[in-house]
Amino acid sequence: MIQVEKLSKRYGDHHAVRDVSFTCAPGTVTGFLGPNGAGKSTIMRMICGLTAPTAGRASVLGVPYRTIPNPGRHVGVLLDAAARHPGRSGRETLLLAARAQGVPDARVDAVLDEVGLASAAKRRVGGYSFGMRQRLGIAQALLGDPAVLILDEPSSGLDPEGIHQMRGLLRGFADRGGTVLLSSHLLFEVESVADRFVMIARGRLVAQGAKDELTQGRSGAVVRAADDPAALRSALAADGLAVREARADRAFVVDAEPALVGRAAARAGVALAELHGTAGVGLEELFLSLTGSPEAGEGAR
């Protein structure tokens, strides 16, 4: 369980985070989405008591993180895979983390094995690829057998196989009752594993909810004219159907059921090459419309 209440962080005149609230429930994976610099890392560091909020508060498992006597045993944290001493081996890095939370040394080898780093355990972290550092960070987060995982951009730098394995690992963790907060600036990295989404842009919360909730009311149609996009556009306008987006392939994304779009085209006699609902692309469109442009970030207050 993670609860974030009206969290704000200001650096001088810059509002890095403004009034963000959300909750992550046990048994779920929450995808924490937003462009780079939106404030995701700052929020995660405030949750973990590493950065002091200007206003608001956060709790993990019902209490402020810093009041947990031995937090590693309850909350697995990966905030920056690059934040490692390059001179230590992977195993040594984890050994220090294990002893700092009173976990037996044998657990180090178990988690190294779990993330597929056993063979590189004795090499210096300075020689690791970024993907290997991510695996090391995930292994460290798992050391204390926690109930909550807080992972900042764990997928970046991983190869497709690594991303696939991590999805399975996080899904299994949540299915056994764990709570996962997983950030990314790329929707596809979290879309298939997350149950819920929290989207932020320019330090503000712009949307949150399950995928269905987020895309509800935003269902629409993708339509592409066989020959004459301009004629299609005026046909849509004639029926009062709003074009949400004009795509590069000359298709339009319309805020209406496909049947309505089809009738509008038929009445105007416009031949179509493509017409379908947007269920599959709804979340991505939402993500881009809410976080993509500066105006959207401001307008979604």
Add this chain to the structure above:
Amino acid sequence: MNVRTTARGQVPEGGLDPVASTPGRLLDAAPPVPQRTLTALELRKTVDTRSGRWVFAVILAATIGMVCLVVFAADRDERDAAGLFSASQTGVAVLLPVVAAVAMCAEWTQRTALTTFALVPDRGRTVVAKWLAMLVLTAVGVGVGLVAAWGGHALGRATGHVGADVVWLPSGRLVATSLLDTGLSVTMGLALGMLLANATLSILTLFGIPAVLGILSGTIGALERPFGWLNPGQAFGPLGDPAAISATEWARVGTAAALWVLVPFAAGWWRTVRRDVS
């Protein structure tokens, strides 16, 4: 990353339930690790990298080298137990404070603070652990110095460079004040590391303060007396000298220690505990 199918919460230590979300249960679940474990970890962190091991190799080489230098090259009246022991402490006195400063700064520059302070949110415990680790290293430095001085003495006797009438070990007082001297210096190193959070700046300050104050009091006569109280390099000097230490000299030690050890330590602590980790 193979997904284990075992149920979570089967790790016996701490008896952690994966969905434990009631604060009461959480608070009894896993106790914090004891301070001595954190201290042992900080000691380990000073030697578990190649660069860390190099520093200690250099300190050991300096210890042995300086003792040999005294045995074979110093004036004959300096080839006594105190002279040999003082020589053995040269490397320790110069480099251990640097180790202390770097140990603190590395948390910020290597950004390991992100892990250290996430696992031990009470940052003061980590600072105390680093300080205790440095005091342990100080004691080890003095112990190794005693062994080296004794070995140098034996070598000197065998080769006729040290007279048979010279005592084997320095006085207990000299050993104790040497411990205090290096202890103050490593604490100053740690304090500057906390306050400045930058290894280069900390080391420059560590060596710069006594050097600059020394030059100023050497060139401006009026500053000589007050700087005797303020310059740590000068005020701590009698601690490493076998001659008796006067009350005034002790007062100078106290003044310089308050100014360059206590004040930076308090300010550095305040900064380290409050600082945002990024």
